[in-house]
Structures are given as structure tokens and as C-alpha cells.
Amino acid sequence: MSHPKEAVGMAFDLSLMRHASEQSWRAVRKMAQTFQPGLRESEASTLAMEILRDLGMERIWHPVHVRFGANTVKTFKQKSEGDPVLGEDDIYFIDIGTVFQGHEGDVGATFTTGSDPGKAACAAAAKALFDDVRGVWAERGLSGPALYDYAAQRAEAMGWVLNLDIQGHRVGDFPHAIHRGGDLGEFEGTPQAGVWVLEIQIADRDGRYGAFHEDVLI
Template sequence: MLQPGKWRRRVHPDTRLAALLAAEAKAMALFDAIEAAGLIAPGRSERAVEKEIYALAERSFGVTKHWHKRIVRSGPNTLCTASDNPPVREIAEDDLVFIDLGPVFDEWEADVGRTYALGTAPEKRRLGADLERIFETVKQHFDATPDVTGADLYGYAQRIAEANGWLFGGDIAGHLVGEFPHARIPGDKDLYRISPKNPSRMRDPDELGQEKHWILEIHLVDRDRTYGGFYERLLVPA
């Protein structure tokens, strides 16, 4: 196990945040390239889309490392969380499809997720539109609550989802992000997640006295648990 402080180098706070924002901007550009290439389409398998995303990321962005598995989920698979491994399915005409990317740029991690409504079903399109709006609502609560804990913010995300007619589908609502590989941070992993198991203040510094940087994840599911959607990006304080 890595000793405290060994997994991360000391970097000026402005430099760390700028590097994470730059990595996220490149990941968003990767999403734009995925859309321009028409990779997300009915009749294609989730696995085929994942492989083409991997090839596109390496060819056009020089990405050779991804800090988590590339996830393409469609239809009922959108109910699953990141740790699940549902059977690969073919994307259907009226599916919601979400993509969860974790590319590493110059040893800095990005973690971004978007959802695409391929059909015209009003409720599916409403869920897709609600994801970013609810993200912003939860972020506003984070900005306005200096002492918010991981458990507090998770509970707030749940309540906002339910107030908008959805269920919150994630076991967590986000996690720390930083230098690759952040997943090897020593200590209690629950303290590095936005979840009911994290009673610590999100703005408390890390073991090196540095500011923590968080990813906020919004995973919405319909009340009948037949489809869902996912959206995530950096939670940058206002």
C-alpha cells in the first residue's frame, strides 16, 4: 500500500485546478468528436461503440490511458452503476444511451458523462434534459453550504431527483479526482466519495493540506426502473 503522501506530488493549487480543467476540456472535445463521427446510433452494440471511442481517443487526442473502463450503456443497462457489468446489448431506436469517459491527459484525470436520447419519447427526453439542470442545482447547494459533507450532498441529490419525478440511481454521487491514479489513494475509500458513508466535510484539505477536487455524478432513473441517464463533470466551487 502507498504511504500517505506518496500517491500524489505537491503541486501549486492553481496549477492543479488548471490541469484538471484542461483535462476536462479535452474530454469534452472528445465527446464532440464522438458525436461528429456518429458513433452512437441504433443497431450498434455497446462494445463496438466502446472500441471505436478508444481508437478515436488515441488517434485524435493521444490518449493511451483511461483511469476507469470506458462505459457505454443503453436501454435497461442505463439502470446499472459503474461497478456493474451487464450483458452487452445492441442500441435500440428509442434508447437513452449514456457514455462515461475517464481519459488521462498528461497524468491528469478527466471524468465526464453525457446522455443521449435517440428517440422521441417525451419522458426519456425530459430525463435527458433534467440531468444537467439537476447537476447545476446540486452544485449551487454545494457552493452555498461551506460545511457540506459527502453524506449531506448525496442526500440532497436524492431529494432533488425525487422532487423532479425521478429516482437517484447511483450508490454514490461522485468522488475525488486528481493526478493519475487517484484510485490508489491510501486510507478509507468512503471518505473520497460523495455517499451516505462519508461524514467528512468535502472542503477539508487532503493529507498533504491541499484542496480536494471532486467529480459530481447525477444518475437519474425513472420510477418504474426501466431506463436511466447519467451526467458528470468537475464540481468547481463558485
């Protein structure tokens, strides 16, 4: 890596970063198949950990976050309000930070139950915006601040509000924290593949619910 904030350990392997991401997505898909209306948020988090262990996760590097309903507008550092039950026409997201073969996965996605059109649109918009910004990163090599400026403009044009308190971060071979890479949204260089997570969190204009999507830029 050419920039000190992108430093990695001797064990770093891009193919293993890809593997960690793929295993993490496998876990998220299994969770989404398992979570059903009537489940409490706390119960979903417990189930999530069971699924991760079954898939051979070595450890988590950040706590599992499952957010239901109105809690989907909360950031990673904010606590959920109460212990809500997943409803029949609801929205929720899953955010996991896992270690597979010594490398860190960090993925998140939003799902809905039932057929509420606004919530379905919100979930789809978070994924679409993520894909849009990732495409700009791959094609134009924008800096971290430029990527999030672009994301905010696109979110506004799409009719959603981007939460700019969430601006991505470093990952790598465990533990990435020793390299002190900071947030993607503050990184002035061109982000290199395999060491930065792009995070997108949006909400409807009234702040009733939100959606989240993240993955390692590879």
C-alpha cells in the same frame, strides 16, 4: 488541500485538471456525434477508445462505459446485459475516465435518439440535477453527505429516483488512488475544487431506463 482525503501529488495543477475535463468533454461530444442507431454497445466502446486516442489521451484510468437502453440503470460496477443495439428511440450514456497531461478527467453524459419524450426528459433531468447540486456546492459549501441528501430530495421532487449507490469519488494528478480519498458522499468536509467528482445517476420510477451525468467539481 486542508484535509488528508484531499491530498494530491507535487505535480497537481488545477488548470491541468480543468484541461483534462475539457478534453474529456470534447471526446464525449465527438462520441455522441458518432454513435448512431444500429450500433452495438460493444462497438460503441471500441469507437470511444479510438476517439480518445485521436484526442491525445495518455491513458484511461477506468474502463470506458457505454450503456444502451435498459443498461442505463446499471451502476459502474455492474455488467451490461448482453450487447444491445442502439434503437431509433433510445437512451444511452457515456462514462469515461481519462488522463491528459498527467491529470485525471472523469466525465459522463446521457443522450437520446429519436423523440421518445420520457427518455428525453430523463436525460435532461440528470443534467439539470447535476447542475443544481453543483450550484449548491459552490454557493453553500455543503459536505458530501449533505450534497447527496439534497440530490435525493430534489430527484424525488422532480419525479425520478436517485441511485445512492453512486456517490462520487476522488480524482487528481494520476494516480489519485494512492491518496485513498473515498467517496464524495462520505466526505464530511467541504469538498475542495478540482479533486472531487460529482456523480448523478437517476432512473424512472419503474426502473425501465436511467440517465447519468458527472464531472469534476471546479
